[in-house]
Amino acid sequence: MADEALVDAVRERALPLRDEGDLDPLLERIGDARVVLLGEASHGTREFYTWRDRISRRLIAEKGFDFIAVEGDWPDCYTVNLYAKGWDDPGNDAREVLHAFSRWPTWMWANEEVVALAEWLREFNRGRVDERKVGFYGLDVYSLWESIDVVTRYLERVDPALAERARRAYGCFDPYEEDVQEYAWATEMVPTDCEEEVVAALAELRRKGPDFRREGPEAYFNAEQNALVAQNAERYYRAMIRGGAASWNVRDTHMMETLDRLMRHHGPDAKAIVWEHNTHVGDARATDMARAGMVNIGQLAREAYGGDVVIAGFSSYAGSVIAGEHWGAPMHSIPVPEARPDSWEDVLHRASAEDKLLLLEGFDEVPGALDRRGHRAIGVVYRSEREAFGNYVPTVLPYRYDAMLYIDHSHALHPLHMQPVPDHEVPETFPSGM
Incomplete structure (x- = not known):
């Protein structure tokens, strides 16, 4: 006792x-x-x-x-x-x-x-x-497909050409029909994944970020965050299949990265x-x-x-x-x-x-x-x-x-x-x- x-x-x-x-x-x-x-x-x-x-x-x-x-x-x-x-x-x-x-x-x-x-x-x-x-x-970090959808719909409004490139990049996930376990198991069985595609999509969005931010800072922040979620969700689901501490750490590190982004978004005294x-x-x-x-x-x-x-x-x-x-x-x-x-x-x-x-x-x-x-x-x-x-x-x-x-x-x-x-x-x- x-x-x-x-x-x-x-x-x-x-x-x-x-x-x-x-x-x-x-x-x-x-x-x-x-x-x-x-x-x-x-x-x-x-x-x-x-x-x-x-x-x-x-x-x-x-x-x-x-x-x-x-x-x-x-x-x-x-x-x-x-x-x-x-x-x-x-x-x-x-x-x-x-x-x-x-x-x-x-x-x-x-x-x-x-x-x-x-x-x-x-x-x-x-x-x-x-x-x-x-x-x-x-x-x-779970919303892989939902976040991809937000990013592509945002880009369709502000930059249709970039939206088409994003759709091609995110198209890497199409064969898995929005089943994250099927995607994760596929990357375990075959040495291929969509990591480069989600990283590239986020980089492309950020490259034009200054222009998008001027036109609508809140909408851009939301789109950028969803692109970040897609990138880290892809990492998370691959790590989840392998087991151990890696998937937990991907998830909580993403949470901390998001908290930091929110603090910056709300100003220096947030x-x-x-x-x-x-x-x-x-x-x-x-x-x-x-x-x-x-x-x-x-x-x-x-x-x-x-x-x-x-x-x-x-x-x-x-x-x-x-x-x-x-x-x-x-x-x-x-x-x-x-x-x-x-x-x-x-x-x-x-x-x-x-x-x-x-x-x-x-x-x-x-x-x-x-x-x-x-x-x-x-x-x-x-x-x-x-x-x-x-x-x-x-x-x-x-x-x-x-x-x-x-x-x-x-x-x-x-x-x-x-x-x-x-x-x-x-x-x-x-x-x-x-």
């Missing part, structure tokens, strides 16, 4: 977490930081979304943060960005806009909790000049909020991921921005979660059992069966705090009866995060009851259960 001294220290240091006012100590800890990473221990827990929403609203309204970037695909999230900024009217309301998330697991962003955030962003942005409107973007799973935002060097040669955006952000980064992890002891029992399975509410004995969740629960905020500065001096204890991680695929054999990441908590928001009994979020589009791709490094 957990060390009593550690449990006592958590009990003494824990702060209440009941309403927005209880976030004051966290906002004070964030101070003038420019990058705030907000985690989650699952992709289907209501409280993780609602508390991240509350934190984000305060950061935007009180500290002038410029955008939220999430663990979602760029093209789908960009429709939310357009809606939040009141540009192009991609839908009548946020619920309609979020139907853009049509691939399994749809519930990650197509849920009532995100509807509320998107509507708040739109109202907050109303009346603000375009340059000061708060954005919503996707950091992920401030970013990142929403991703704990496995991405919690510093990999404080887990067994480092031993496997894996990096993540939490580590990369700390290395790039130093003291301007604050990382807050999330956790819960028991409750329910939206997930599927296998990839592509119907989503439903799944019970989450009480956490494994001697895990960080067990320590937090034994300190008190209440929701709490734990600031981790100086916590490394507490006896037992530097032990590697299991820290629950639930992905989009979850079988609660198997949790004893997985779903826990060995973690040195005070080195992985700057703060922990703990929910003693959590609840499943509210999906927008959408039928997902059948999809054969099963991304190896999607957190299906850690």
Whole structure:
């Protein structure tokens, strides 16, 4: 069982977490930081979304943060960005806009909790000049064909000749009929791939970038990002087939590259909020991921921005979660059992069966705090009866995060009851259960 001294220290240091006012100590800890990473221990827990929403609203309204970037695909999230900024009217309301998330697991962003955030962003942005409107973007790398389509449609409007060259380059993927696994396996079996084509397409777009940017900087930025996604998605899917740490690192390095681009896009004083799973935002060097040669955006952000980064992890002891029992399975509410004995969740629960905020500065001096204890991680695929054999990441908590928001009994979020589009791709490094 957990060390009593550690449990006592958590009990003494824990702060209440009941309403927005209880976030004051966290906002004070964030101070003038420019990058705030907000985690989650699952992709289907209501409280993780609602508390991240509350934190984000305060950061935007009180500290002038410029955008939220999430663990979602760029093209789908960009429709939310357009809606939040009141540009192009991609839908009548946020619920309609979020139907853009049509691939399994749809519930990650197509849920009532995100509807509320998107509507708040739109109202907050109303009346603000375009340059000061708060954005919503996707950091992920899965949208190979969707991003190719965005690039070619953009070029058809601004440079038909370049659009034709882009179509020829991207035509390398045509034999695979938008099946990324078929493409990836083909590159494993035969020494040929489309790497040169996607690199060339991005280079061609960037070569004419100064002209395109003058005519429409936001549209060009979107097109360039989609060309970058296509390039890195091609690398990711090839690496995924080969296994090991490479595909994970391609994905998180892409996320960090996208975050850097967004920071530059929003100006020299830009401030970013990142929403991703704990496995991405919690510093990999404080887990067994480092031993496997894996990096993540939490580590990369700390290395790039130093003291301007604050990382807050999330956790819960028991409750329910939206997930599927296998990839592509119907989503439903799944019970989450009480956490494994001697895990960080067990320590937090034994300190008190209440929701709490734990600031981790100086916590490394507490006896037992530097032990590697299991820290629950639930992905989009979850079988609660198997949790004893997985779903826990060995973690040195005070080195992985700057703060922990703990929910003693959590609840499943509210999906927008959408039928997902059948999809054969099963991304190896999607957190299906850690």
